Amino acid sequence: MKQFVIRNLNDDVHAAIRQRAVRHGRSLEAEVREILARAAAEEASAKNTAGRGHRIAARFSRIGLRKGEEIPEYRGSMARSAEFS
Template sequence: MAQLLVRGLGQETKTGLQARAARHGQSMEAEARDILRDALKDEGRPADVGLGTRIAARFAGIGLEPGELERIDWSEPRNPFEE
């Protein structure tokens, strides 16, 4: 596995990383790995893909038919546990 040395990290940043790692119950090294992985996770996604497109892609195939949402009566709030 590759290693990375970060020089010149300010004390405030180090303290923040320590606190965040403690909140997540892991070492600073593990927390830094998670932060880097999450920051780069979507790097390959085209920049022109908007939020709506990403949401639609995320929920594609859940079983809704075109126009199904438009047929729902949204005039009154409903409790799904009472239906």
């Protein structure tokens, strides 16, 4: 397991985290570990939930799709059948 020291932590932030730890029945150190673990999980989740347009753009980026040519994402729109005239 890794360790690190947080220097120059604002007194108000320290007090708020200490109060939060008391509310949750944890030590200050355990509360900080929980906060960091949740933040890391949210970050990992955000990376894994890229929209379909982003995933398609990533897949085709090696064959010529350039920055600024992103495929738009249409959230909440209904699929329509193709019309051939």
